[in-house]
Amino acid sequence: MTYHLAIGDRSYSSWSLRGWLLFEKFGLPVRCHAGVLYTEDFQRLLAEFPPARTVPALRLPEGDVISESLAIAETLAERHPEAGLWPEDPAARAMARSMAAEMCTSFSALRGDCPMNLLVSYEDSAPRAEVLADLARIGVLWARARDRFGTAGPWLFGRYTAADAFFAPVATRIATYNLPVSAGAMDYVNAHLSDPSFRRWRAMGKAQNLIQPSYAKPFAERAWPGPAPLPAEIADGPSENTACPYSGDPVTDFLRLEGRVWGFCNPFCRDRTLADPEAWPAFMAMLAR
Numbered sequence: 001m002t003y004h005l006a007i008g009d010r011s012y013s014s015w016s017l018r019g020w021l022l023f024e025k026f027g028l029p030v031r032c033h034a035g036v037l038y039t040e041d042f043q044r045l046l047a048e049f050p051p052a053r054t055v056p057a058l059r060l061p062e063g064d065v066i067s068e069s070l071a072i073a074e075t076l077a078e079r080h081p082e083a084g085l086w087p088e089d090p091a092a093r094a095m096a097r098s099m100a101a102e103m104c105t106s107f108s109a110l111r112g113d114c115p116m117n118l119l120v121s122y123e124d125s126a127p128r129a130e131v132l133a134d135l136a137r138i139g140v141l142w143a144r145a146r147d148r149f150g151t152a153g154p155w156l157f158g159r160y161t162a163a164d165a166f167f168a169p170v171a172t173r174i175a176t177y178n179l180p181v182s183a184g185a186m187d188y189v190n191a192h193l194s195d196p197s198f199r200r201w202r203a204m205g206k207a208q209n210l211i212q213p214s215y216a217k218p219f220a221e222r223a224w225p226g227p228a229p230l231p232a233e234i235a236d237g238p239s240e241n242t243a244c245p246y247s248g249d250p251v252t253d254f255l256r257l258e259g260r261v262w263g264f265c266n267p268f269c270r271d272r273t274l275a276d277p278e279a280w281p282a283f284m285a286m287l288a289r
């Protein structure tokens with residue numbers, strides 16, 4: 001039984017991030033198929049997931065394709081009740097669904113002016129009043145959920161739920177565009193930036209190294225406000241390990257971290273680790289051995 005998920009560029013495709021988090025955060029295995037947005041490669045990918053016209057698109061083990069993020073969330077929640085995609089409490093669940101739906105249908109100024117871009121963070125993006133109004137509404141929604149249901153943890157409803165997956169790319173926009181939010185909202189943004197799953201997604205985007213020039217904005221850049229990655233660099237072998245920490249295959253590509261050289265079975269495994277070593281438990285476990 002395998003789920004197949006079509007996704008776009010990890011650094012830019014906010015909906016793909018949502019779709020992937022719906023699997024990753026709830027322990028549901030999935031095989032990702034990536035296509036490059038705005039190219040023939042994207043059309044090639046979509047042709048494998050008819051009748052999808054956007055990503056994420058999910059192909060169920062039975063063959064049917066679902067291509068709306070909210071429908072993907074509901075289908076996974078229905079098929080895997082034990083995974084806990086939505087809060088258990090009916091009032092919290094209703095609020096979570098309402099918030100996710102509002103995310104899907106609203107905030108056009110924020111989404112239009114500040115497209116997701118995980119490769120940069122700007123000093124000042126001079127947000128328009130309409131963007132500030134979207135942020136104010138989002139702040140109200142977040143505070144309402146956190147005050148009533150979220151006191152037991154960093155997420156909207158305490159533990160991570162599908163509602164958090166839907167707001168993850170809003171948190172990244174606040175980080176990328178240095179948008180003004182309350183201290184409470186910033187705590188929630190920081191929970192996303194520190195989340196190991198999000199860090200792995202961002203590291204894979206950096207390793208993918210796809211640049212969409214149309215996303216560049218004419219603002220001064222600042223350092224990424226999330227956790228700074230451990231300083232690793234590409235190196236020559238040999239390495240201390242002979243087997244890749246992820247696949248167990250023989251190592252061919254290497255990085256150096258704190259004076260020690262480690263090997264991986266292909267450049268992507270090396271580069272996603274290079275981008276944020278701490279985000280990868282199998283790599284960190286190898287260091288600790």
Ligand SMILES: N[C@@H](CCC(=O)N[C@@H](CS)C(=O)NCC(=O)O)C(=O)O
Binds near residue numbers: 016037053055068069
């Ligand atoms: N309503 C869709 C939106 C999906 C969406 O717009 N995805 C973008 C990528 S982030 C896309 O596929 N764009 C390609 C295009 O519109 O040609 C959902 O909830 O999944």
